[in-house]
Amino acid sequence: MQFTLRQLEVFLAIAKTGNMTRAAQQLQMSQSAASSALKDLETQFDVLLFDRAGKRLHLNEQGNQLRPRAERLMAEAGELEQSLLHSDETSPVKIGATLTIANFLALQMVSEYLGQYPDAPISLEIDNTEHIVEQVLNYELDMGMIEGESHHHQLSVVPWRDDQLNLFCSPEHPLASKDVVDDRDLLAAKWILRELGSGTRQNFNRAMHGLIPEMDIILELRETEAIKRAVKHNIGVGCLSEMSLADEFERGDLVRINCPERDFSRKLYLITHKQKHISYSLKKWLTLCDQWKQIAG
Known part of the structure; x- marks a missing residue:
């Protein structure tokens, strides 16, 4: 598998906030680490997922196509993690x-x-x-x-x-x-x-x-x-x-x-x-x- 869940997590955070700094803060990671995760994801598949307008990042057509699949995958990964941990907790x-x-x-x-x-x-x-x-x-x-x-x-x-x-x-x-x-x-x-x-x-x-x-x-x-x-x-x-x-x-x-x-x-x-x-x-x-x-x- 050429992508990581962390890369998808960064991608989704940027999609929601429209800003690299706010996405990094939301994920409690450095801005450089968040930027690298997105760059690695785009480079691995030779795609651009956002249109850049100054500090704002707007999902382009490819990004919009990826987003719902990434949302589902991250939600299912969270449920799988709970199952593996034998957790009885209900997800948020x-x-x-x-x-x-x-x-x-x-x-x-x-x-x-x-x-x-x-x-x-x-x-x-x-x-x-x-x-x-x-x-x-x-x-x-x-x-x-x-x-x-x-x-x-x-x-x-x-x-x-x-x-x-x-x-x-x-x-x-x-x-x-x-x-x-x-x-x-x-x-x-x-x-x-x-x-x-x-x-x-x-x-x-x-x-x-x-x-x-x-x-x-x-x-x-x-x-x-x-x-x-x-x-x-x-x-x-x-x-x-x-x-x-x-x-x-x-x-x-x-x-x-x-x-x-x-x-x-x-x-x-x-x-x-x-x-x-x-x-x-x-x-x-x-x-x-x-x-x-x-x-x-």
């Missing part, structure tokens, strides 16, 4: 989840996972749909749990659960006293919404097709709690997942706005890279996801 699993899914589903699922596998290394990255998709595509996450849709050809996207967005306002807002609102009411309101790139915003824009250019969007916030507080102060009206509003609706702190002319139903999705090696740990997590498919959050 890196999950990404959007804000609503993390707060109302994924954190409870992590607790259940650790209850079944107490020593299992697991991490949960919380971000919006756009960034979770990017990290799964870049092999930084083993899988993602997202609220928005993604049609990237390199991703396996599986519908997971049904969800419902709700429009809501303060009890003092004029819309609170209306049994039903229509498009005129929606256009007259001031809106406080999630940021562009979030699944909630993506679904809101879909539901409000034809109205968005004329809507008065006065605030865009990344945090659901900040949106709820702003709406409680009657700054405007909002739109969030029903899961995140149940307590406020029950207490009467916020009021549901009924808008039957618009469809606010949506799906939650599980995403993995099509070339990603499904480790034993990831299989266990995906089994848990399947069990939670119909469990109330």
Whole structure:
């Protein structure tokens, strides 16, 4: 065999960071050693795997072809090592989840996972749909749990659960006293919404097709709690997942706005890279996801 696992490890670290220095730091080796490992790999097979632009290294076509195979090989090598060591430890699993899914589903699922596998290394990255998709595509996450849709050809996207967005306002807002609102009411309101790139915003824009250019969007916030507080102060009206509003609706702190002319139903999705090696740990997590498919959050 003309290549080593260390060479592939260096190659993958550079592919993820786009920088030799950061890759070397990530692998706790000197920059010269990392540079030599990549050079040896390229020289042995007479290929170039990256396009150089100053200090940035970008995967070229050959590098992109090699990457998924190298990712799978390194993952399988890690599992083989554990098997040879007769280790009962579960390999690390890196999950990404959007804000609503993390707060109302994924954190409870992590607790259940650790209850079944107490020593299992697991991490949960919380971000919006756009960034979770990017990290799964870049092999930084083993899988993602997202609220928005993604049609990237390199991703396996599986519908997971049904969800419902709700429009809501303060009890003092004029819309609170209306049994039903229509498009005129929606256009007259001031809106406080999630940021562009979030699944909630993506679904809101879909539901409000034809109205968005004329809507008065006065605030865009990344945090659901900040949106709820702003709406409680009657700054405007909002739109969030029903899961995140149940307590406020029950207490009467916020009021549901009924808008039957618009469809606010949506799906939650599980995403993995099509070339990603499904480790034993990831299989266990995906089994848990399947069990939670119909469990109330």
